[in-house]
Amino acid sequence: MRPLTDTETKTLFTKLAHYTGSSLSSLLTPSTADSSDHHVFRIQNSRVYYVRSTLANLATSIARPNLLSLGTCVGKFTKTGKFRLHITALDVIAPHARYKVWVKANGEMPFLYGGHVVKAHVGRWSEDVPEHQGVVVLSMGDVPLDRG
């Protein structure tokens, strides 16, 4: 487990910023005055984890080959240096999402089974969404389903 290098950090943030707005910076700053709430990004076996700083410090006592995972897995770096987001990152992204699409109840299951979000299933959506922009898909009850 180690901190990210500057290129890795840039790649990761570029990917995250595709889905989120300017509130992404609140990921790094603690929500309360308590310093234990502070979160950091750590990389282990090419996977990036979003971890509480106290937990990350504790994890240094575990040898690298023995440490399987910690915190929330955000995604992984490919061998070519690109970053792939995992579904586990949805909980990290969703509160800071800039563009959202709400899917009606009848469109939830088709979407979760891999189908497209058809126009008839869209309950509402954020205004002025530019083309090829990452969005977070939510159910009508504001439960994040996926990103697209």
Next chain:
Amino acid sequence: MPTKAKTGSTKGNKKRSSAPSKSGSGSGSGSKRPKPTSSKPTATQHKPKSTSASTSIKKTRKPPHLRYSEKELKIPSLNGIKPTGVQKVPNKKKGKIFVEDGEGMRAIMAIVMAEKEGDVESKMMRARRMEEVREAKKAEAEKREAGRREGLEGRKEEIRMKGKEKRKRRGVEEIQRLVEPDGGKVKERTSKKVKKRVSFG
């Protein structure tokens, strides 16, 4: 006189001999003894002194690179020009450089966010411009359609008017003919108007 002197000498001897007697060397005869005793310790004392001094000098002597500066040696200066390809800083940290502090992370995030913001903004601008172009095209098409329709309507109206005028003119002409005293033509017309009849039996 010599006897005095002898006595004096003995006195002195006695005095001198008193000192070694304290040390325990014994009370012996005469003036010969103290000489070697006095010379011997001095010789023995000198030797270690001389050796200790030489070692101390050796110890205190600095190594040559500290004794002389490079300038004093008058050595021609080295070629200190760095080739343009070589940019490696000596004593640089090996391996990866981590972004451990929050400040560095925040700085990178700010750069990334600004880039993304710019991208989104440009996309929005492009979309808005495209929308404007589309609107303008639509307005143009509508205008053309309206112009065409207007032209058609105008033509229709014109034709209608022409027909009306023709009819009107014809009616006026007929009335004139009917009113005219010269009935030759009217007769002709009336004769023309007479229907042919066929009667049987």
